[in-house]
Amino acid sequence: MTEAGQEPARLPVLLEAVLSVGSELELHATLQHIVDSAAELCAARYGALGVVDPERVRLTELFTAGMTEEQRAAVPRLPDGRTGLLGALISDPSPLLLDDLAKDPRSAGFPPGHPPMRSFLGVPIRVHTEVFGNLYLTEKAGGGPFTEEDLALVRVLAAQAGMAIGNARLYETARRRERWIEGAAAVTTTLLAGRPASDALMCVADRARLLADAAAGVVLQPTPEGGMEIVAASTHGDPGDLVGTAIAPGSPVLEQLLGGEAVFIEDSATDPRMTTHVRERFGPSMMLPLRSGGQLIGTLALPRARGGPPYDAVDRLLASQFASQAALALVLADAQHDREQLAVYEDRDRIARDLHDLVVQRLFATEMMLESTRKRSASAPAGDTVGEELSRAVDELDSTIQEVRTAIFALQQPPTDTPTTFRGRVLRETGGAAVLLGFQPSVHFAGAVDALLTEPVARDLLSALRGTLAAAHRRAEVTSIEVEVDAAPSRVRLTVWDDGRTESGTRGTTVTWESEL
Structure with a gap:
């Protein structure tokens, strides 16, 4: 045929x-x-x-x-x-x-x-x-x-x-577009759930790595020196030395990233623009700016393994859209966190005002009435203990007023910020000691401690307080510690008392530290 x-x-x-x-x-x-x-x-x-x-x-x-x-x-x-x-x-x-x-x-x-x-x-x-x-x-x-x-x-x-x-x-x-859209929606939902900033960045890196089928997903953020540093990394195994890796200022790829421009790389190991020590392990890569409203939050990098398939045009488009959505979610999450923090501050400030305006004033008025009663009872017959009991009641009320005032001051401090006032630094030291002691030491301030103490004296006093609290922790059966800082125009005195048992078997130790101003 x-x-x-x-x-x-x-x-x-x-x-x-x-x-x-x-x-x-x-x-x-x-x-x-x-x-x-x-x-x-x-x-x-x-x-x-x-x-x-x-x-x-x-x-x-x-x-x-x-x-x-x-x-x-x-x-x-x-x-x-x-x-x-x-x-x-x-x-x-x-x-x-x-x-x-x-x-x-x-x-x-x-x-x-x-x-x-x-x-x-x-x-x-x-x-x-x-x-x-x-x-x-x-x-x-x-x-x-x-x-x-x-x-x-x-x-x-x-x-x-x-x-x-x-x-x-x-x-x-x-299908790929659907997966990326679902991933962006999941990231947005997770970020707006109120997770910490480090967890939010890790969430973006991890989700992007899975969607892009990359060997790693990393988020870089600008450094004060003008470079960029990896602050979150997601890999198949241990991220190892990825976190902390920095791109030095002046790098060609850095200029593009800081300008909000996406960078697409054929081979990270051989591209002259890549200067970090981790580039040897990666091949094709995308570096996408996390930018929202003109604000550069950082960069999302998605490198594939050496010899891996290059990213095509669809990969680039979908990943860029994901980065834009993730950046917006990060900004919204940050704004939501700020609003929540503001609500906390406002609530704390309200509690502090209520304590000052209602509780302290009533306690003070009660103390005045008891003091007046104690003076009138001074002419009572011999052996009458009413005056002594009233004196103890007055002392207890005075101590309570000091405790409430300390609580008011603590409420007025931002919960996550480093304290700048001397009172705040003392409260931070006692708060740290409370973690080891299992209870909160009582703190009293007398005089204008924030206005009178110079920085060198404040440092010495805090060092003495730290050492005294540590020594109290080492004593047996400590259940109570009282700290008093008394400032006068010419001197400041620190007194720390605890009810722990000494080596001789007695209970109660008082340590006093004093310095001239």
Whole structure:
């Protein structure tokens, strides 16, 4: 039978191949189905479909048919399409039919371990007007060359494949976009739940790493020196020495980042713009500004492992949109935290006013009444203990007023800020000691301690207080500590009393420290 007679017999095979390549929606499955169908249609021993990256003018993926896993493993590296006949098809996407590819001057030979091949058929696959890739067939069954009829059949299959690939790409892009949108929404929900700032940055890094299929997700923030430092890192394992890694001021990539410009890198290990010591372990990378309302919060970096697939245009677009959404969420979360803190401050200030205006005034009035009663009872008959009891009541009220005033002062201090006043620094020391002691020492202030104490005297007094509290903690059975700071125009006195048991067995120790002003 002639080849022309064979052509109608292959039409059902072509029809089946055309229908089958359009049955898949998942892109990788579609591409593998296309190359398998082409090899079967033309009775080719080997087939390959190379995906072309138009930006880099090279192959980024290669799907094969007819090669076993052992044969693929024997080839040290698959061709990238920069040279040889594969490169010629990329630079000139036209059908190519050769009886012996080794005799073509454009051939660059085969790498070690590659199976021998002679006959060759190559056809570009177009998606609309864009060249998506090329379909290659080699080694026609029976040892003969590929025919013009083979070429015609493969061109029909390639045309149908272009439509199938277009549909699969739309489906895959929609799924990827959906995942990124869901990830951005999850990050926003998590950040607005009131998590600490460090947890918020880690949440952004971790979610972005998973969505981008990256080896690491890191967040960098500007440093006072003008550089950028990694403050949060998410990896498959231990982030190791990533956190704390800094980009020095003046780095070319840093100028782009500080200017709010995204940076896309082909290979972190070889790109001269990358200067950190961790770049050796990474390949393709995206560095995206976390920017909202003109404010640069930081940078989100998503490096892939060495040899990993480069990011395509869809990856870049979706990751950039995610970074913008994450930056907005971080700003909103920070604003929400500020509002919550303001509400706390306002509530504390209200409590302090209520304590001062109501409780302290009533306690003071009660003390005055008791003091007046005590004076009137001074003329009572001998042996009457009413005066002593009243004196103790007055002393207790005075002590209570001092405690309430100390509490008022503590409420007026921002809960997370470092205290700047001397009173605040004393309360910080006693508060720290309370963690070890298991109870809060009582603190009394007398005189204008904040106005009278100079910084050197304040440092010495705080050092003495720290040492005295530590010594009290070492004593047995300590259940109560009283601290009093008494400032006068010419001197300041620190008195610390505790009820712990001394080495001699007695209870109660008083330590006094005094300095001139």
